[in-house]
Amino acid sequence: MSLRTIVPVALTAAITLALSVHGPQAEAASTTKAPAASAPALDVAKLDAPKVAFNLADLDPAVAACDDLNGFVNAKWLKANPVPSDRTSWGSFEVLAERSLVIQHALVEQAAAANAPAGSIEGKIADIWRTGMDEAAINQAGLAPLQPQLKAIDGLRDGKAVAAWLRDRYAQGQGFLFSFGANADYKDSSQVIAYAGQGGLGLPEKGYYFDESQAKIRDAYVQYIARVLVLGGAKPAQAATQAKAVMAFETRLANASLSRIELRDPSKRYNPVSAAQANAITPHFDWNAFFDTLQVPAEDKFSLAQPGYFAELDKMLADTPAATWQAYLRFHTIDEAAPYLAQSFEQAHFDFYNKTLRGQQEMLPRWKRSLEAVNDAMGEGLGQLYVQAAFPPESKVEMQQLVHNLSIALKARLEKLDWMSAETKQRALEKWASFTPKIGYPDKWRDWSGLRTSDAGFLANMEAAQAFNYRYRLDKIGKPVDRTEWGMTPQTVNAYYNATKNEIVFPAAILQPPFFDPKADPALNYGGIGAVIGHEMMHGYDDSGSQFDAKGNFDSWWTDSDRKLFTERTDQLVAQFDGYEAVPGVHVKGKLTLGENIGDLGGLTVAYDALQMALKQDPAAKGKIDGYTQDQRFFMNWATVWRRNFTDGELRVRLNTDPHAPANFRAIAAPSNMPAYAQAFQCKAGDRMVRGKDRVAIW
Known part of the structure; x- marks a missing residue:
């Protein structure tokens, strides 16, 4: 489910779409086989890590499901879980991300204590971690680590000199x-x-x-x-x-x-x-x-x-x-x-970008800030340790089956479309047949042998990693695309679709409740990770992804009349979200969020179809659980995924910049367009969760 673009929008090739708005950007896997890291033994079950999942106790009987699914499922939880002072949002994604951070924290602490060899992945992670945690040394250094760059800037006398300076800095991966x-x-x-x-x-x-x-x-x-x-x-x-x-x-x-x-x-x-x-x-x-x-x-x-x-x-x-x-x-x-840099610089940066702009009241603790740096510098390297410690192999097997089931449901829906011509439908099915799913972690890991870290200082290590990672990316230019690479780390709570590779990717960290639980009933898994899978698949057919063909080329495969019919339907979705008022006087931007909204509506619809197929194969699973049917539990877990509080500042920034609508609208928008939802909760025409003549149906 594409929630955020993992490549900065300024980058013209930003066509990779991700499920959530947050999560560190990962380094991709290399084309060379790297030795496996040897993670220290870690009992994840004993870590004090937060959890979130669908819970009957969270339901609010004062809110009717036919009036507001989000309020019915999430109102009590949201009231009891305000945004922490060191955050700008708090919900299902953030709770799972916090759990991932607790595991990562234990891993980097073990790496630092193990005195791993200097050239090993663990040793390099330990260098970055230790220098990041050494606040006294960072403060003592002050601005000194940056003085050579500043001196060079002071010597610039004209545009020609500026252009030369830019060339040199970009070569070090430092271009803005x-x-x-x-x-x-x-x-x-x-x-x-x-x-x-x-x-x-x-x-x-x-x-x-x-x-x-x-x-x-x-x-x-x-x-x-x-x-x-x-x-x-x-x-x-x-x-x-x-x-x-x-x-x-x-x-x-x-x-x-x-x-x-x-x-x-x-x-x-x-x-x-x-x-x-x-x-x-x-x-x-x-x-x-x-x-x-x-x-x-x-x-x-x-x-x-x-x-x-x-x-x-x-x-x-x-x-x-x-x-x-x-x-x-x-x-x-x-x-x-x-x-x-020193505390005065970090504080100034926080005060504007986090506090003034987004409403965050306190900095994250030092260990979390240092862990963010490790992820920025060596995200996939840390991912190797994370997978060994925290990702059970059986989760990958069960996810493969879910992806298969969603794929079958999507094909059936494409074949039954009544508004698309046979010519375009054939091309749509060709694209369906070429989807590549990736689950958990890369099949081969990136090689970090060229990165040099030390105890020389935090900024020095981060600049070394920045230059190393940028060189790694630049060296791809002029070469064939490596389709084994990943654009997220395994420890990221997210998922994404990449249009030029026509691939859907699900990192290990998202494969836990409320998204995925091997022990859960079908409804919860299909309403959680099933809808995520469907969402990412549907990005191949959203307003942007639909302009790329089965091979990932930017190529129109639609007839003009079919594209017109598609646009008429997506315009209805734009209007639906334009009508949502997020804060007084400020509405969601339907055009900005269109791709994600298409993904939600199509993904949830396909996931529902797949659930019905699964229930036919296992009739014993059709019974009620805790008084709710499988269809009801399906939609309730969908809403659980989208429980989220925001600071006012964060919400306002996202309304201007985020291609994802606020979570409370995502919880209700797609279900309100689905007759299956009204049937599941016995809603009637005129109820707020039942859209009438303005009901949107695309895929």
Whole structure:
């Protein structure tokens, strides 16, 4: 169930869709066989890890299921579980993520205590962990670890020097002015090419620079920029002037950027050009020199998406004073490094991005922040230890059967569509036949032998990992796509669909209640992980994924009339979510969340079909449990998955940036469109959970 895009939206190849909005981005698996890590013995059952699952005691009899499924299933739990002070949201995903963190914490502590060999995975994880936990050493170092970069910025005198500095920093994996990375060619998904896309903004989305409703956030951001510049050595008055210049600089970039909604269109993320053609757009930024510095073979073809952004950026290299460039680069260099610097820098970063912007009242404890760093640096390496300690092999076997069952149900539904022509339906079934499921963890692990870590310092280790991981990704350019790679770590509570590989992926950490429980009755598993499986499959047929064919190529496989009929149906779903008011005066953006909403509706429908197939094969499972039918328990567990509280700030940010609707609407939206829900709870026309003439049916 795609809940978040695991590749930053600024990256033009961002077509991987994930189930939840949070979770660390993982490094992909390598094409070389790595030795298995040897995890210390760990009794997961004895760890004090939180759990969440469907529970009869959570049901609120004061709320009618025909009026509000979310309230009926989750109201009591939500009231009893407010957002913790060190969080911005709290619900099923966060509880499972917390459980995963407890396991990871035990693993890194054991690795640190074991004095593992320096070149081993455990040894490198231990280096990052120990230096991250050494707060005294980090504070004593102050800004010193970053001074060489800042000194270089102070020496920049013109746009030509800025361009050269950018080339050098990108070669170290430290680029924030635009995204640059590797991904499958949209038109030939078997080959990897380079993608460049818009970036450079410190606020979440371009609308923050212009919308009247964000004026206070803009003011706070300018104050934050000044605060960072003062910490970097500027006088307060000088910093205040520079902060205004940086804000004007970013506002100009934002004006040339596309919105999150516009970036949902794959054609806005793919613009293949040669280096010569790109140089014509950016005469002050030489792409041949950039590729030479990064040592990537991209001169003949790479994607320069959002060319208008790069044209404006090029103008800024020519007409923006060097002093403004220096202020902008100093600010972002310090800001990017702040989580790994002394307490004053980390606190400033937290105060704006977490507290002011999202409403988080307290920092996470040091161990969780350090564990986030380990995941950022060596996520899949830690994943090897996690799988050995916490993932039972039988879970993978049972998941394979569930995926098979959902696949059969999806095929049957595609074959029965009455609005799609035979021609398009044949192509849809070809795509169905080429789905690749991945469950639990990669079949081969990434090789970490080239990464050098030490006890030299936290920032030094993180920069080493950043450069190593970026080099790893850049080395894919010009080579065949490795379809064995993963885009999430096993310890991530999430799932995703990748359009260019036409694959659905389910990491180990999500395979636990309320999503999956080998001991649970069919309804709970089909309403949980079954709906997740269906959701990810349906991403292949949402408004964006449906533009990629069975081989993962960006290619229209629809007749014009079928695409028109599809759009008429999806427009109804846009209207449904546009009607949901998340906070007073602020509605969900139906176009921004369309792909996820299609995934929810189609995925839950297919999961329901699969449940009925399973119950026919095992009639003994049809009886009531605790007074509820299998159909009722199916929908109630779906709602359990989507129990979630938000801070007001977090919710407002997500409404502007997140392609997923708030959880309370996800709990009710798809069921309200399904006649099976009304039948399960004996709802009547006019009940809030029964949509009438405006009922949406797509897949």
